Amino acid sequence: RQRSRVSTEMESGLPPADPPASAATELGIARRSRSRVAPRDTPASAPPPESSMSTPRRQRSRAAADADAVTAETATPAERRARRDRARFAKQVRAAIRVQSAVRGVAARNRVLRHKLKREAVDARNALRWWWFRYPDSAWAFWKFCMLYAPIAVLAISCLFGALLGAVEGWDTEIGLLYVISLVCGLAQPLTGVGPVTVGGNALVLIVAVWAVSLVGFLVGLVGSLTWFERKVRRYETLVNRAVNGLKLRCAGSARRREAAPKKEEVERAPASSNDNSKSEASNREDLEGQRATQAPLTKSRESLPWLHAEALSFSLMVLVLAPIFVLIISAMMGLPLTYSEGWPLGQGSLWVMGSMAMLPNPLTPSQPVTKAGFVLAVFNSVYTLIAVVLVFSLAANLSAVNSFVEWWESGYFKKKPGLSFFLLAIFSLPALALILIIFGSMLGRWEGWDAEVGILFIASVVCNLGNPLTNDEPITFGGDLLVVVVAVWTMGLMGCWLGAAGSMQLPVVSVFHIEYGARSV
Numbered sequence: 247r248q249r250s251r252v253s254t255e256m257e258s259g260l261p262p263a264d265p266p267a268s269a270a271t272e273l274g275i276a277r278r279s280r281s282r283v284a285p286r287d288t289p290a291s292a293p294p295p296e297s298s299m300s301t302p303r304r305q306r307s308r309a310a311a312d313a314d315a316v317t318a319e320t321a322t323p324a325e326r327r328a329r330r331d332r333a334r335f336a337k338q339v340r341a342a343i344r345v346q347s348a349v350r351g352v353a354a355r356n357r358v359l360r361h362k363l364k365r366e367a368v369d370a371r372n373a374l375r376w377w378w379f380r381y382p383d384s385a386w387a388f389w390k391f392c393m394l395y396a397p398i399a400v401l402a403i404s405c406l407f408g409a410l411l412g413a414v415e416g417w418d419t420e421i422g423l424l425y426v427i428s429l430v431c432g433l434a435q436p437l438t439g440v441g442p443v444t445v446g447g448n449a450l451v452l453i454v455a456v457w458a459v460s461l462v463g464f465l466v467g468l469v470g471s472l473t474w475f476e477r478k479v480r481r482y483e484t485l486v487n488r489a490v491n492g493l494k495l496r497c498a499g500s501a502r503r504r505e506a507a508p509k510k511e512e513v514e515r516a517p518a519s520s521n522d523n524s525k526s527e528a529s530n531r532e533d534l535e536g537q538r539a540t541q542a543p544l545t546k547s548r549e550s551l552p553w554l555h556a557e558a559l560s561f562s563l564m565v566l567v568l569a570p571i572f573v574l575i576i577s578a579m580m581g582l583p584l585t586y587s588e589g590w591p592l593g594q595g596s597l598w599v600m601g602s603m604a605m606l607p608n609p610l611t612p613s614q615p616v617t618k619a620g621f622v623l624a625v626f627n628s629v630y631t632l633i634a635v636v637l638v639f640s641l642a643a644n645l646s647a648v649n650s651f652v653e654w655w656e657s658g659y660f661k662k663k664p665g666l667s668f669f670l671l672a673i674f675s676l677p678a679l680a681l682i683l684i685i686f687g688s689m690l691g692r693w694e695g696w697d698a699e700v701g702i703l704f705i706a707s708v709v710c711n712l713g714n715p716l717t718n719d720e721p722i723t724f725g726g727d728l729l730v731v732v733v734a735v736w737t738m739g740l741m742g743c744w745l746g747a748a749g750s751m752q753l754p755v756v757s758v759f760h761i762e763y764g765a766r767s768v
Contacts, residue, residue, distance in 0.1 A: 378390075382473075383473040383474055383477075384474055385474055387472065387474060388472050388474045388475055391468065391469070391472065392469070392633055392637070393633075396465055396468075396633055396636075397626075397629045397630065397633065400430065400461070400629050400632065401427075401625075401629060403457075403461075404423060404426045404427045404430055405419075405423055407422075407426045407450070407454050407457075408422035408423035408424070408425065408426040408427070409422060409423070410422075410450065411425065411426060411442065411447060411450050411451070411454075414442075414444060414446045414447050414450060415440075415442055415443065415444060415447045417440065421438050421440060423625075424436075424437040424438040424621070424625070425437070425438050425440065425441075426454055427625055427628055427629070428628070429451065429454055429455060429458060430454065430457075430458040430461065430632070431602065431628040431629065431631060431632045432458075432602075432605040432632075432635075433601075433602045433628055435598075435601070435609035435614060437614075437615070437621065437624055437625070437628075462632070462635070462636060462639070463745065465632075465633070465636040466636050466639045466640050466643060466742070466745060467749070469636055469637060469640040470640045470643055470644050470746075475640065475644070476644060479641065479644045479645065480646075482560065482564070483556070483557070483560045483645070483646055486556055486559055486560040486563065487556040487560070490554055490555075490556040490559060491556070493554070494554065557645075557646050557647040557650055558647060560645060560646070560647065561645050561647040561648075561743075564641055564642065564645060564739070565642055565736060565739035565740065565743070566736060566739075568641075569638050569641065569642070569735050569736075569738075569739050570731070570732045570735045570736070572634075572637075572638070573600070573603055573604070573634065573638065573731065573735050574600070574728070574731065576599075576603070576631075576634050577596050577599040577600040577603055577631075577731075578596045580595075580596075580599045580627050580630065580631070581593075581594075581595030581596030581597070581598060581599040581600075581627075582595060582596070583595070583623055584598065584599070584615065584620060584623045584624065584627060587615075587617060587619045587620050587623055588613070588615055588616065588617060588620045590613050594611050594613045595613075597610040597611040597727060598610070598611050598613060598624075598627075599627055599631060600727070600731045601731075602627065602628055602631045603631040603634055603635060603731075604708070604730065604731045604734035604735060604738075605635070605708070605734065605738075606708055606730060606731075606734060608704075608707075608715055608718075608720045610720075610721070610727045610730070610731075635738060638735065638738050638739060638742060639738060639739075639741065639742035639745060640742065641739075641742070642738075642739040642740070642741075642742030642743045642746065643742045643743060643745050643746025643749070644746065645743070645746070647743075648743050648746040648747050648750065649746075649750060651747055652747050652750045652751055655667060655671060655747075655751075656751060656752060664751060664752030664753040664756065665753050667751065667752070667753070668748070668751050668752075668753040668754070671747070671748065671751070672748075675744060679709070682705075682709070682737065682740060683702050683705050683706050683709065684698075684702060686701075686705045686733045686736065686737070687701035687702030687703070687704065687705040687706070688701060688702070689701070689729070689733070690704060690705060690721075690726070690729055690730065690733060693723075693725065693726055693729050694719075694721055694722070694723065694726045696719060700717050700719050703715075703716040703717040704716070704717050704719060704730075705733060705737070708730070708733070708734050708737060709737045709741075
């Protein structure tokens, strides 16, 4: 009200009536504010002076500041306190807004950082997945399966059945695990000295034994279906085939050169040319050899060494030579850590692993792990010896000689009768098995000084993987132990060939096809 009164008096041209001291400052402020406004006698159409031009926002803020200054001079103490409280509250609000803005900024930066870290983690996971699953048809995929996937699967299922058997028999889980691993891997000397005594335990052991046989066949099929493994087997057979063909060609070339070589009488009767009397006897011999070589018929490579067959040679080398060498080297390498952890004499660990890998009914050494580290190494050695046995079976089953035998067996009369051909193969396998037992048993008996009957029974126990062997005799010499391992590997190779032949016949293939078709239909 006071400000409006002062403004009215100034507009009317009357002097102010003794303004109070408190209003002096207000009067000066009002005069200054009025000095910025154009005089009343200034026409409306005339533009304001350039110095007085300002934006509406600036004018409003200036007017508000002038009004606040006037009000501050005329306000009561209570109003001043309220104004200070309001200013303090506004300051606090501004501070809170600044803090909130800072917190939101930090939260936004954290969200960006988390998103960046998440994106980096996803990229790293994708890179790891690419690195782990790269080149599915390479050696990396093959060794992943043999060294990681298959052992983990065997250990997981062994732990499951071991815990179940321990619960049925009242054993500890560790004892059940050791017993099941010994059963699955076919160890000659079990890792634990206990056995099931209840009916439920015996039934479970029977189920585990059948499952172990199925597991071996399943792993053999998986390893044989790996592309890298098949490619390497085919490459091995190609190298053997090239070597055989080269040997045949060399023999054929030698025979051709022998046929093309001139006889001594022909060289002596060779006429000398009148135009070239300087030719020596050696030159005449060379001319006659060249002429005879050009006129001699070419001998085909298949006519040289007809008994040497590439597939038979590759089969013999793989089963009789390379497989035993592979088993002996792996056994020696895996037996060294077990020997060091148990403090055995050098060679005892290798013999223990050899007996486990060959699935012998009688152990080659009486030593047995007693420490925790020894038991852990024994478990891992048992699992990896099972994988080595699977590799031997797969190598023998994937040879071309097996497929050629199946094609020959099912040709002709058996071509339209797959069931009859399969059962006849199973029947004729018994005489072949008996012949293998007689040959290998006689070899082992002659080496160890046994009777032929004892050697045959021992080899029969090895081939059939009997828990209770048919004879209590064991090899006593180191050469006898090696011979037993080699014979066991040979029998495993021949069993792998039989598995490959049986799995390649029409009856199993058609049966599996119908089973899978029915499963998909269900």
